[in-house]
Amino acid sequence: MTVRTRFAPSPTGFLHIGGARTALFSWAYAKKHGGDFILRIEDTDVARSTPEAVQAILDGMQWLGLDYDEGPFYQMQRMDRYKQVIQKMLDEGSAYYCYCSKEELDALRESQMQQGLKPRYDGCWRPEAGKVLPSPPQDIPPVIRFKNPQSGHVVWHDLVKGEISIANQELDDLIIARADGTPTYNFCVVVDDWEMGITQVIRGDDHVNNTPRQINMLMALGATIPQYAHLSMILGSDGQKLSKRHGAVSVMQYDEDGYLPEAVLNYLARLGWSHGDDEIFSKQQFCEWFDLDHITPSAAQFNTEKLNWLNAHYIKQADNEYLVSDITKRLNKLNVVVSAQSNLSAVIDLYKERVSTLNELAANIAYFYQKPVMDQAAAEKHLTVDIKPVIATLVELLKGVDWQAEPIHQVINEVVAQYQLKFPKVAMPLRVMLTGIAQSPSIDQVMALLGKDEVLARIDSALN
């Protein structure tokens, strides 16, 4: 049987890191087995779903390169089908109308909680053999509930967590259609997973408790039960749960912050899944290696340092054509304009091994294209009075040099020898004058790329 997995986000917000990992694992599982990956937008909560959120999810998926074979399907467009299935269940007696008002249900829940009971529907409208139901009130539009079995256990072998067993006694008759007739999540999922032929449902941990209800409905419909794999959650770097108000950010924010999608993907892949001691691998390699057996059942904490390390690795690997176009945009955001024929590629070469984000890269090389911002502490430390004559001598020699790193280096050496100094004694003031700070790649290389006129101008302005 062909593997068919799906990612089924609800469009109530952006695609965050947890959703992205779920999508990645579902996607990789399908790829690994030569199956299909389906994108399904679960937008039945009309009040909270927005087209912007749909777009944000699509953007996130695209940025990560998680392509889908089918979809996106929108549940709101499948209403007719859901209603047919509900009618069928009504006809067959596996679903029934319930006329309880929200107020009544709230009151019931509250009193149960107070008594230390698990809050659940009391089944007052549940039809039973020999039971006399109250007569339906005229003013209350009914909801439709699923008639869940009342005894026995639902047991499934979770592909991540192992065997999970839940007593039907713990479950109540959930609402599958609202008073306005729209079906609810648990029901739509069942119909869709069934009709879309999903073979492995890979989703967040928070759905474990929905699973037995879904299995019961699937059984009532005579559908095949898919396999389930429940992924544990990703915690924030402080160990706390991620939420909109605490730490959860859009995957697009990582783009914004200067992370490469391959780094984010690689990082996410290793969060909760492992392949021996392997840490760095391509998307391709990941698809070949990925399996559900090596997913940790416990929650994982997000760690930015490790993401940074991976990002640094992928920046080193990135080809300059890509970097030039990306960094140009980031420089523009910093109000630094770089012309198309600039030496940006060479400058990037000088810096790509020294940064961990693209933003850092852009910020670090900005001085090539605009006047450096002088760091006062560095200036005070290195731009001393006694160094002025040395630099003056250097300037004279520099004027006649063939403007390449090697000859420049030799000229500096000459001055170093002439004044009987150590190399850094000359290189450091130079570095500060040219870059504004005390750290940079080899100063001769920096000078070579900065250009003779610019170097002389900066030295001149620093000296005076």
Place this chain on the structure above:
RNA sequence: GUCCCCAUCGUCUAGAGGCCUAGGACACCUCCCUUUCACGGAGGCGACCGGGGUUCGAAUCCCCGUGGGGACGCCA
């Protein structure tokens, strides 16, 4: 409260009864490289939540405890 799940270095993890005096990676520390800062290289620090079993032998299996998390919606 009830039900479900989880538990190895600070963090991500390897580990499917002997290969474990517990391996790797990030971070941290030291040294080397060096023109500063990085990169890179070599070392170092550092963990099986507790208690009972089972077994010749347990990080690995079972039970209890503790801790953490999730679910309990006419949200998904």
